[in-house]
Amino acid sequence: MPKKLIQRFSPKPETLKAHPHLKYFGEILQNPNLWHLNRRSAAGAVAIGLFCAWMPIPFQMLLASLLAMFFCVNLPLSVALVWISNPITMPPLFYGAYRLGASILNEPIREFHFELSFHWLAHAIETIAPALLLGSFILGVISAASGYFMLRILWRINIANKWQRRNKK
Structure with a gap:
């Protein structure tokens, strides 16, 4: 794997450990496994990053970093892979996840128009959220597993x- 390429673009552990918002984690960030790049830590980080990228929640990077700390895998790589779902790619990714979830739940595909209101959010939670969450979870698990095994094989x-x-x- 292009280990040197990944290391060149990854932030230095000292920089992240000194970040004011990350000082709250204290000793957890001192774990060298969070910064070490080997086949196991990189594959686990890819799995976590890809899984979290499919989650339709705010603060996906925070979830990815907490999971990386829990499973002791490469922290920068897991957080970086969350950006697969960015503001440009989110609409098609989550629409595909919604369609998958709706087909599994045997629900019709509903038309919806986004509005920034509490009423729209409450209505969306009742109508499209179950299908979106199911589709996102399934695609997250598939992406995480395929990314994990693909990286292990390529490595x-x-x-x-x-x-x-x-x-x-």
Whole structure:
């Protein structure tokens, strides 16, 4: 895997540990496993980041960082992967998740128009939220599992190729 590329774009642990908002975590951030990049920590971080990217909740990065700390996987990578669902990609991702959830629940696809009001939110929670949450959870689990195993396989292939090149010399 492009370990050096990931490390080049990842923030330095010292910078993050010194951040004023992250000082609340104290000793938890001192765990070296949160900053170490190996096959296990990277694959776990990919799984967490992809799963959290599908969650239709605010503060996805906070959820990803808490899960990364709980499972002791690479923190910067898990938080960075949450940005797969950004303001540009969120509408098609969550619409697809809603359609999947609606088809599983045998519900008709409802037309909805976003309004910034409490009335719209209450109505949306009753009508589209169950299908959206189910579809998001299913796609999150599928993405997390496929990302985890894909990274493990690619990492192993990369290591095998390095060994073959080393043995040829």
